[in-house]
Amino acid sequence: MESSVRKKAELIETGGVTVDSSFAPYKSKATAGPGAGLESIFVNIDGHRVRLGVRQASRFSATIDDGIVVISAEGKEFARGRLEQPICHCPKQVYITVSERCVFDCKFCPVPKLQGKVKSDEEIRQIVRDGLRSPELSAISITSGVWKTPAEEARKVARVVRLIRQELGDRDVPIGVSIYATDESSELLKEAGAAEVKYNIETVDREIFEKVCPGLSFDYIVKSLEHAVEVFGRNHVFSNILIGMGESDDTVIKGMEMLAIKGVIPILRKTNPHPLRAGEIKIEPVSAARLLKLATEQRRIIEKYGLDAKKALTGCIPCTGCDITPILDL
Ligand code: SF4
Known part of the structure; x- marks a missing residue:
């Protein structure tokens, strides 16, 4: 190494x-x-x-x-x-958060506490225009909390994808979307012109999931990911697994395998405690040795199921900034 x-x-x-x-x-x-x-x-x-x-x-x-x-x-x-230098949030990408607010209350996430703004169409267009000035622009990644309902957010983000496609004109820049999945979100986003999606499972420990993601369904997210692979193809569907909320390595390894077998690339992300969530969740330190051990397992698993991180076009896999990324780093 x-x-x-x-x-x-x-x-x-x-x-x-x-x-x-x-x-x-x-x-x-x-x-x-x-x-x-x-x-x-x-x-x-x-x-x-x-x-x-x-x-x-x-x-x-x-x-x-x-x-x-x-x-x-x-x-x-x-x-x-x-x-x-980031173009917008990270190097080589324009990363846009549409709704900086959320009706859910995942205990590791500051967004529901921040209750930030919801970007207007014109703000989004301007961010894309600014990004297009960079010769390095390789992807546009969109994320959004849930402002009102998941279904409404999915429709709204699909509309945003169309709007961005208009701004891009004939520039071939892939668009990736990370939102809360709904029954129709994959089809809506694909039809709008998105190339990839990420539906975050957050933790693969079901007991921890129940505690830290109240109101969300583990099985529904898994089912949505499986369906997303049918729509977007292998290597173009992702899911974040947070590390450091009390899960065992064995659970993480089994969870990565459960996702990879369906054609989903798991992304391992160290949980960073946020001051706005102090006292609501116990986050443990994650050592470099643990990160490297789990990333080695992640690489073994994605290769075993014929997945290739180098084919990912948008978001965290090509960025690599926050994680030890399989194949690209290790
Ligand atoms: S890895 Fe993902 S969350 Fe981290 S900086 Fe890159 S795009 Fe942002």
């Missing part, structure tokens, strides 16, 4: 760095998911991208000189890499 991948795992374990003021022009702000509201930087260490939250305190500190980031720990250089 490359030493840069081990270093990436250690950086993900810690979750962030302190930075000095020279980073100000490079910071990106997440508006959705578990990183919502926190600023980040992206560093590419020997071809391995890592997203680092900008923290008030961390064992890692970063300085930048001429686009090269030096990350130090205990007064010694730990790693160095190229700073990558």
